[in-house]
Amino acid sequence: MTEPLLQVEGLITELGETARPLRVVDGLDLTIRSGETFALLGESGCGKSMAALSLMRLLPPGGRILSGRVRLGGTDLLHLTEAEMRSVRGGRMAMIFQEPQTSLNPVLSVGVQIAEALHVHGEGSDGRNRRRVVELLRAVGIPDPEQRADEYPHQLSGGMKQRVMIAMALAGDPGLLIADEPTTALDVTIQAQVLSLLGDLRRETGMAVLLITHDLGVVAETADRLAVMYAGQIVETATVSEFFAGPAHPYGRMLMESLPSAEKRRGRLATIPGRVPPLDRVFSGCRFADRCASVMPLCRERIPEWIGLGAGRGVRCHLWSEGEASHPGPARNAAEPESGASERPSGSVGEIGSPLLKAVDLKVHFPIQRGLFRRVVGHVRAVDGVSLDLSLGRTLALVGESGCGKTTVGKAILQLIAPTSGQVLYLGRNLAGLGHRAMRPYRKDLQIVFQDPYASMNPRMLVGDVVGEGLQALGIEWTRAVRERRVADLLELVGMDPESARRYPHEFSGGQRQRICIARALAVEPRIIVCDEPTSALDVSVQAQILNLLKDLQSRLGLAYLFITHNISVVSYLAHEVAVMYLGRVVERGGVEEILTDPRHPYTRALLSAVPVVDPEKRRVVIRLEGDMPSPSNPPRGCHFHPRCPEATSRCSEGYPPEVRLGASRYVSCLHLD
Numbered sequence: 193m194t195e196p197l198l199q200v201e202g203l204i205t206e207l208g209e210t211a212r213p214l215r216v217v218d219g220l221d222l223t224i225r226s227g228e229t230f231a232l233l234g235e236s237g238c239g240k241s242m243a244a245l246s247l248m249r250l251l252p253p254g255g256r257i258l259s260g261r262v263r264l265g266g267t268d269l270l271h272l273t274e275a276e277m278r279s280v281r282g283g284r285m286a287m288i289f290q291e292p293q294t295s296l297n298p299v300l301s302v303g304v305q306i307a308e309a310l311h312v313h314g315e316g317s318d319g320r321n322r323r324r325v326v327e328l329l330r331a332v333g334i335p336d337p338e339q340r341a342d343e344y345p346h347q348l349s350g351g352m353k354q355r356v357m358i359a360m361a362l363a364g365d366p367g368l369l370i371a372d373e374p375t376t377a378l379d380v381t382i383q384a385q386v387l388s389l390l391g392d393l394r395r396e397t398g399m400a401v402l403l404i405t406h407d408l409g410v411v412a413e414t415a416d417r418l419a420v421m422y423a424g425q426i427v428e429t430a431t432v433s434e435f436f437a438g439p440a441h442p443y444g445r446m447l448m449e450s451l452p453s454a455e456k457r458r459g460r461l462a463t464i465p466g467r468v469p470p471l472d473r474v475f476s477g478c479r480f481a482d483r484c485a486s487v488m489p490l491c492r493e494r495i496p497e498w499i500g501l502g503a504g505r506g507v508r509c510h511l512w513s514e515g516e517a518s519h520p521g522p523a524r525n526a527a528e529p530e531s532g533a534s535e536r537p538s539g540s541v542g543e544i545g546s547p548l549l550k551a552v553d554l555k556v557h558f559p560i561q562r563g564l565f566r567r568v569v570g571h572v573r574a575v576d577g578v579s580l581d582l583s584l585g586r587t588l589a590l591v592g593e594s595g596c597g598k599t600t601v602g603k604a605i606l607q608l609i610a611p612t613s614g615q616v617l618y619l620g621r622n623l624a625g626l627g628h629r630a631m632r633p634y635r636k637d638l639q640i641v642f643q644d645p646y647a648s649m650n651p652r653m654l655v656g657d658v659v660g661e662g663l664q665a666l667g668i669e670w671t672r673a674v675r676e677r678r679v680a681d682l683l684e685l686v687g688m689d690p691e692s693a694r695r696y697p698h699e700f701s702g703g704q705r706q707r708i709c710i711a712r713a714l715a716v717e718p719r720i721i722v723c724d725e726p727t728s729a730l731d732v733s734v735q736a737q738i739l740n741l742l743k744d745l746q747s748r749l750g751l752a753y754l755f756i757t758h759n760i761s762v763v764s765y766l767a768h769e770v771a772v773m774y775l776g777r778v779v780e781r782g783g784v785e786e787i788l789t790d791p792r793h794p795y796t797r798a799l800l801s802a803v804p805v806v807d808p809e810k811r812r813v814v815i816r817l818e819g820d821m822p823s824p825s826n827p828p829r830g831c832h833f834h835p836r837c838p839e840a841t842s843r844c845s846e847g848y849p850p851e852v853r854l855g856a857s858r859y860v861s862c863l864h865l866d
Contacts (some may be wrong), residue, residue, distance in 0.1 A: 195265075197226045197400050198262075230415065248287055304824055310324055488599075497513070555577055556615045558571060605638070618637070635716070636666050662712065716746070
């Protein structure tokens with residue numbers, strides 16, 4: 193067997209004051225070989241990113257490595273000086289970060305930034321560096337690299353910025369590439385391109401990849417081996433096939449059970465109670481014991497030792513020692529029947545499925561202004577003729593790539609953005625064009641849950657005031673004592689302690705903040721809630737909690753959801769109908785089962801093929817879409833999708849295809865349905 197490229201032994205990293213430090217990495221052991229993709233899996237707060245920064249010796253102020261060995265090709269990186277380490281970073285080992293926008297310098301062109309990396313590693317003259325920059329941009333699949341090299345980060349899409357980061361990382365021909373959540377903020381089509389690119393580069397150069405992620409689908413499709421990290425420790429290592437055939441540690445099992453899917457539609461997702469424990473304490477037992485469905489008295493009394501299971505597989509769990517059961521028991525809450533599913537919604541109007549809101553040919557065009565007198569020289573056609581129906585007790589999922597206009601549709605329906613034209617009919621009344629005062633009586637019925645819960649709350653307000661603000665603002669309840677009782681009931685309804693009302697937003701986790709935002713939306717007893725990517729930034733376990741909550745509330749209260757997302761697995765679990773958007777228009781809509789099992793529009797097929805899935809039998813052949821979505825300020829003639837469509841013909845550029853009805857609620861806009 194060949195010598196490992198990277199070997200980590202007993203790595204311990206701490207943050208903060210020495211009197212009460214946070215031990216974010218505690219005894220890390222890893223082995224990565226050349227040419228393989230090794231995934232580091234776990235929830236936020238488990239120490240994955242800190243482990244990567246420790247390997248690169250890029251810890252934040254107050255961070256320190258206490259002990260351990262990090263050997264890269266025979267060199268112990270922890271014994272190198274900072275000057276010596278600079279030649280290793282970007283040369284023998286490189287890293288791409290989770291958010292490319294914050295990692296790129298906004299005042300330098302991308303070509304200059306890549307050339308800077310080449311200069312650090314002594315590539316040669318400016319002319320040679322320019323040629324090498326173009327070669328690197330072409331290698332990572334950026335079209336027209338000569339022109340793109342002179343552009344600035346803000347002129348590139350999210351997928352292109354991530355490709356530029358990969359080009360910068362490849363400038364020094366590294367043997368190991370650390371990719372920290374490289375696709376978390378990307379659409380599934382761009383994610384598929386980036387993952388395919390990393391795979392191609394790995395095969396062509398023999399480079400190893402350390403992939404840090406919490407996306408089990410990405411791990412299943414791209415990695416060779418994995419390690420599951422929890423509370424600063426590795427709790428399981430295995431090959432990808434072994435892990436997905438049956439995780440050895442209860443934590444891995446519960447992560448798997450938390451994944452949403454179509455098969456779990458009629459049940460509840462398994463959830464992991466509690467949260468990752470604080471790392472400023474001394475543990476006397478298993479770190480997962482308080483959240484584990486298979487906990488034993490021994491788990492709280494003794495720290496579990498590492499147990500080898502053969503052929504590079506191991507686990508840190510008492511269930512595998514001292515003659516205990518050789519496999520963890522079933523996860524808690526696994527796919528149990530949905531509680532309250534048959535309850536009649538309280539306070540609803542009409543029967544389940546009766547229409548509440550209808551958007552007809554909705555358009556939102558933003559003017560492009562130039563010159564001293566701000567003359568209008570064009571329009572951004574963010575939404576360009578969208579028609580949708582929302583029904584009582586039903587969920588309509590709006591899916592598509594970033595920039596297609598999904599969020600703008602939601603805001604236009606709520607009149608948070610004034611539509612340019614079209615109708616928004618709520619119980620027969622057209623809301624489009626209503627002024628602020630005329631719209632006020634409808635605000636209580638139409639609410640929104642934003643993508644970023646922290647940014648949507650005033651950090652200076654107590655949670656109780658955040659949740660109860662709508663009650664006072666809309667004149668529903670003026671008495672403070674009654675408001676406080678109502679807020680306590682709402683917090684309890686979304687699974688929060690009523691005492692949370694006396695705390696500030698920054699004192700809660702991401703999942704708890706999202707629950708608070710849902711409580712705020714529910715405070716005024718709405719009938720429709722627009723959910724704008726409410727789970728996109730959450731771990732799979734927290735996502736399961738939010739999805740269970742939304743489903744329970746819909747069952748009990750008869751709520752209608754417009755669920756804006758690009759997570760198809762969430763759509764398959766939660767939605768009843770689906771509308772697929774591309775460049776401001778809906779290209780296909782219908783029932784969730786018929787859309788997901790028999791997509792008819794080429795864009796829908798490409799979108800679904802790019803979704804990473806755990807089960808290899810359910811994977812589709814990925815349909816590669818060339819380039820990025822065109823600008824909504826200058827959409828292509830004819831079908832907007834035809835420049836990227838693998839099935840396009842000359843007819844597709846002649847005119848936009850009409851909407852064709854294929855069933856009772858199935859509509860597709862395509863000329864090649866046959």
